Amino acid sequence: MIEIAITVTACLTLLCSYRVVKGPSVADRAIAIDAINTNVVALGVLYAMHTESHYFVNISLMLAITGFIATAASSRYIKKGEIIE
Amino acid sequence: MIDVLVALGIFFLSLGVIGLIRFSSAMNRMHATSKASTLGVGFTVCAAVVKFYPDGVFLSSILVLLFLFMTAPTGAHMVARATYNSRETENKTLDEFLE
Numbered sequence: 585m586i587e588i589a590i591t592v593t594a595c596l597t598l599l600c601s602y603r604v605v606k607g608p609s610v611a612d613r614a615i616a617i618d619a620i621n622t623n624v625v626a627l628g629v630l631y632a633m634h635t636e637s638h639y640f641v642n643i644s645l646m647l648a649i650t651g652f653i654a655t656a657a658s659s660r661y662i663k664k665g666e667i668i669e
Numbered sequence: 670m671i672d673v674l675v676a677l678g679i680f681f682l683s684l685g686v687i688g689l690i691r692f693s694s695a696m697n698r699m700h701a702t703s704k705a706s707t708l709g710v711g712f713t714v715c716a717a718v719v720k721f722y723p724d725g726v727f728l729s730s731i732l733v734l735l736f737l738f739m740t741a742p743t744g745a746h747m748v749a750r751a752t753y754n755s756r757e758t759e760n761k762t763l764d765e766f767l768e
Contacts, residue, residue, distance in 0.1 A: 585672045589679050589713075596686040603689050603698070611695040611752040618744055619689055619702040625737065626682060626710045629717045629730065630675070638726045641717065645729060648736045655744030663751035
């Protein structure tokens with residue numbers, strides 16, 4: 585069951601990259617990268633359940649924190665046109 | 670129990686991705702991904718909590734859930750606000766241009 589879930593989640597993450605490549609505006613790309621990050625958090629948790637190893641849960645935790653910083657930086661880029669001024 | 674939670678998580682994740690691909694405008698896509706995907710990851714992490722329960726890692730899983738529920742709506746709100754503000758300023762400059 586968990587193998588099927590990992591496969592489906594990986595395919596969904598790959599489908600998100602369609603919006604990253606094709607999205608008409610910058611906001612679409614930022615949203616799609618946020619969705620990819622959320623899916624990768626789910627992938628890490630599923631992989632931790634598959635291998636019964638504890639480290640991947642902590643990796644998911646760090647990804648959840650780092651992805652928020654990435655989203656904040658992209659929203660600042662949308663608003664001001666630059667990240668570091 | 671674990672299988673049911675994982676299946677629910679996959680269902681909501683796929684709903685979010687279908688919404689991201691099929692919806693028409695940026696705000697609709699944001700609506701789809703920020704709610705459905707967060708709920709899907711929530712169910713998946715709940716499955717991990719059930720699986721790892723006697724171990725100490727389930728506390729880490731609860732922490733993942735907590736951080737995700739705090740950061741995902743905040744990030745989506747920041748992107749939405751930035752998009753709305755930049756669109757507003759574009760309209761203002763266009764109006765000034767018309768005058």
